[in-house]
Amino acid sequence: MKNDNTIRNVxxxxxGSYLPERVLTNADLEKMVDTTDEWIYTRTGIRERRIARxxxxxxxxxxxxxxxxxxxxxxxxxxxxxxxVATTTPDMMLPNTACLVQDLIGAKNAxxxxxxxxxxxxxxxxxxxxxxxxxxxxDTALVIGSDKMSCITDWxxxxxxxxxxxxxxxxxxxxxxxxxxxxxxxxGSNGSLADxxxxxxxxxxxxxxxxxxxxxxxxxxxEGREVFKHAVTCMTNAAQQILDHCGLTIQDxxxxxxxxxxxxxIKAIGQQINAPLETFYxxxxxxxxxxxxSIIVAMDEASQDxxxxxxxxxxxxxxxxxxxxxxxxxxxxx
Ligand code: UT7
Numbered sequence: 001m002k003n004d005n006t007i008r009n010v011x012x013x014x015x016g017s018y019l020p021e022r023v024l025t026n027a028d029l030e031k032m033v034d035t036t037d038e039w040i041y042t043r044t045g046i047r048e049r050r051i052a053r054x055x056x057x058x059x060x061x062x063x064x065x066x067x068x069x070x071x072x073x074x075x076x077x078x079x080x081x082x083x084x085v086a087t088t089t090p091d092m093m094l095p096n097t098a099c100l101v102q103d104l105i106g107a108k109n110a111x112x113x114x115x116x117x118x119x120x121x122x123x124x125x126x127x128x129x130x131x132x133x134x135x136x137x138x139d140t141a142l143v144i145g146s147d148k149m150s151c152i153t154d155w156x157x158x159x160x161x162x163x164x165x166x167x168x169x170x171x172x173x174x175x176x177x178x179x180x181x182x183x184x185x186x187x188g189s190n191g192s193l194a195d196x197x198x199x200x201x202x203x204x205x206x207x208x209x210x211x212x213x214x215x216x217x218x219x220x221x222x223e224g225r226e227v228f229k230h231a232v233t234c235m236t237n238a239a240q241q242i243l244d245h246c247g248l249t250i251q252d253x254x255x256x257x258x259x260x261x262x263x264x265x266i267k268a269i270g271q272q273i274n275a276p277l278e279t280f281y282x283x284x285x286x287x288x289x290x291x292x293x294s295i296i297v298a299m300d301e302a303s304q305d306x307x308x309x310x311x312x313x314x315x316x317x318x319x320x321x322x323x324x325x326x327x328x329x330x331x332x333x334x
Contacts, residue, residue, distance in 0.1 A: 010133045011181030011333045014073020014172040015300040018064035019287060020052040026162070033158040040162045045263025049165025049288035051150045057091040059100040061168035061293075062146035066105050069142065069300075073172035077107040080172075081138030084129050085114045086121025086292035088321070089148045101144065110142070118197070119259050119320025120187075121145055121292035122169070123328055126316075127185040129173050144170045145292035152199055154219035163261070164220075165288035169296030176333065185328040186242050193230065196223045197321040231265050231319045236272040238327035239317050246329055250275045253329075254312035257302060259319055260284035260294040269317070281307055291320065308332045 025048040026037035040046055052061060062085060070077060085098040098112035117124040122145035129141035146168035155161050173182075201217035202208050212218060235258065243249060256279050258266050263284055270277050281302040290297060295318050302308045312332045319325040 007134050008136060008175040009177060009179065009181045010130045010173055011176040011179055012171045012330065013174045013176065013334070014069045014075065015170065015296065015303055016065045016068025016072055017167065017169040017297040017300040018061050018068070019050045019167045019297070020056065020061070022051045022053070023048050024051050029162055032155060033161060035158045035162055043264070044163060045282070045284050046162065046288045047285045050167055052148050052166040058087050058089050058146045058148050058168070059091045059097050059104060061148070061166065062097065062101045062144045062170065063104040065146065065168040065170040066101060066142055066144060069170035069172050070105070073174070075140060075172050075174070077105045078109050079140050080107040080110045080142045082129060082132055082141040083107060083110045083112045084125040084141065084143045086117065086125040086143070086145045087114060087147055088116065088118050088121070088291055089152055090114060097146070107142065117320065117324040118322055119261065119289065119291045119294060120318040120322070120324040120326050121320070122295045123185060123316060123318045123326035124187060124324065126171070126173070126182065126328060127187060127326070130182050130185065133173055133175050139175055141173045142170060143173060144168065145294070145296045147291035147293050149289070149291055152218070152220050154216055156216070157219070159224055160220050160222055163289050165290050167287055167290040167293040167297050169293050169300050171296055171299070179333040180331040181333060183329045183331060184242055184246055185326060186238055186245065187326040188234065188238065188324070190323045193323050194321070196226050196230070197323070228262070228265060230323055231261065232268045232272070234323065234325040235259070235265070235317045235319050235327070236269050238325050239269065239273050239315060242315070242327040242329050248313070248329070252313055253279065253315045255302060255308050256280045256315045256317065257295055257298050258317045260287065260298055261289045303334055310334060
């Protein structure tokens, strides 16, 4: 920990991810609701998604991803000063999931908090941890995106159940000299559009009752077409603004890792910012939309595949319920 007022550079020094074993294909969904593989693939780019075991909470997936990230970074659990878990599907309302992960991995010196920013959650968690390290409050943080979307998905609603999947990813952040690391993160929200994507019951506004269960109000409700339009606009603007802010152009970026909600959204962003599709890392075909896990799972895979290498400029961009969105520009240093 440092004592002066200088801002420190912060890098991602390790990543890890965990996807449950069970695969649910579009063919499986054809047997559950009135849909087709052809509709799902052409409208979303998704072929299959992973589904967690019924007895497997978000903290368990987070634990698996965190262990891999810590090993990848060569960091002991007791060196972690802070754990941030981004999730929409916490194990329980109380305590927060980060405390549960702390116990599972033995990170006894960390303080723990959850962030709630839906599919943009990993970017929010990244910036919270970045700020704590940059200011010298702590040296090392673990940022996790973990979601069990299968437990808030209405498996009778074909307009949403084909979209989501379960998974977790984790990143270890540490102060590092000699590399720019996380160069800049921009975040934004618009609560006036909250109704377009929500889970109506189960919180303090509409507490759980026999009626809310009968009404299926504990599941995701989404105005897909509207959300689609806002997702494209917000992620396009966020990507452009962060490049302008850093005095860079899209040609300077080696890899764009977007939130993996829909391949058509990603293509539309590419057209708006003049980035060829090859610049994007896309894995939505295999996992669907894993919400807070989506960007960090893709980042971990991109790193394992050597699609991103030391010195590369990586642009992360995400969007989700709230609405909440963000973009982050990183000089990769693994
Ligand atoms: O993570 C951030 C939050 N989420 C997102 O970013 C998702 C954003 N939205 C989307 O990705 C797209 O809007 C969807 C994939 C959800 C839907 O695609 P769309 O092209 O916007 O379709 P639509 O909602 O306009 O529906 C077109 C038709 C409708 O039939 P009619 O009214 O035209 O007869 C739907 O009833 O497709 C029908 N439909 C389906 N058909 C077969 C909706 N879901 C299905 C389905 N299978 N699963």
